[in-house]
Amino acid sequence: MRIVHTIAELRQALAGAERPAFVPTMGNLHAGHLALLASAQRQGDATVASIFVNRLQFLPHEDFDRYPRTFDADCAALRQAGCDLLFAPREADLYPEPQTFRLAPDPALADLLEGEFRPGFFTGVCTVVLKLFVAVFAGKAHGMAVFGKKDYQQLLVIRQMVRQFALPIDIVAVDTCRDADGLALSSRNRYLAPAERAEALQLPLALRALGRDALAAAHALPARRAELEAAAMAMLARRGWQPDYLTVRRRTDLQPPVSGDASGALVVLGAARLGATRLIDNLEI
Incomplete structure (x- = not known):
């Protein structure tokens, strides 16, 4: 695996590739990231991963400085998985001004x-992803980029960005990878103390229950939806969580469902803070 740090080095390394397959990450890699890489390897003629902790998508009070950085272990994992090229820019390489x-x-x-x-999170995401796309795919007739469904809203935002700018890039979605007990894999899981890790399973369980109840009451939506969502949030709050949202939305645009929307068209999404760690998850129903 070749490691490059500048956009010029990246483009030189990809000069012979016609259809690069790209996996952007912030590092601290786990099995979910490697599943994205495996998907990329099946579809492109050169597999590129990036590691860059993007300051633009962190709010001032968030965890940019303490976000886990495990570069050597990440390189070893990518190398073992057969990644062709790692783009690991320094901040001055990607944002020279x-x-x-x-x-x-x-x-x-x-x-x-x-x-x-x-607020501002998706502006930071879109800015860095577009810049990474320009770096990787400049001069290419076609390419693909692989994202996980765990960041469901991010996936939809990036798809919309690619579509509206007519970028010659296919966005490939990969299902969320989970531990054996059902917790979605996340770099932030490493923040959890042992007791918090056991409690963290309540988030996917709450989403599953909310989805089941929402489908059972589909004829009553939207009148019943707010009541079910509030009950799910209250359940987590009683257990010591600080929930931001647990909600049922349409898969296509994340708007609230209307009567007639049914299984196969909906997704349940949640975000909640457990101690100092904010977790997100979702479940298509």
Whole structure:
């Protein structure tokens, strides 16, 4: 595996590739990231991963400085998994001058859920992803980028960005990887104390119960939906969580469902803080 740090080195390394397959990450890799890499390997003629902790998507009070950075272990994992090329820019490589141009996503999609609780988050995501896409795919007739469904709203925002800018990039979605007990894999799981790790399973369980109840009451939506969501949040709060949202939405646009929306069209999404750690998860229903 070749490791490069600058955009010029990246483009030189990809000069012979016609259809790169790209997996952008912030490092601290786990089995979920490697599943994205495996998907990329099946589809492109050169597999590229990136590791970059993007300051632009962190709010001032969030965990940019303490976000886990495990570069040597990440390199070993990517090398063992057969990654062809790792792009690991330093901040000065990707942002050699202040990034005063920012890409603002559609507020109808980006200002709800995560965007409501983390204002500016998707502007930071879109800005860095577009810059990474330009770095990887410049001069290529076609390419693909692989993202996990765990960050469901992010996946939809990036798909919309690619579609509206007519980028020649296929966005490939990979199902959420979970531990044996059902907890979604996340780099932030490492923040959890042992007792918190055991309690963390309550988030996917709450989402599963909410989805089941929402489908059972589908004829009553939207009148019943708010009541079910409030009950799910109250259950977590009683257990010591600080929930931001647990909600049932349409898969296509993350808007609230209407009567007639049924199984196969909906997704249940949740975000809640357990101690000092904020966890997110979702379940398609």
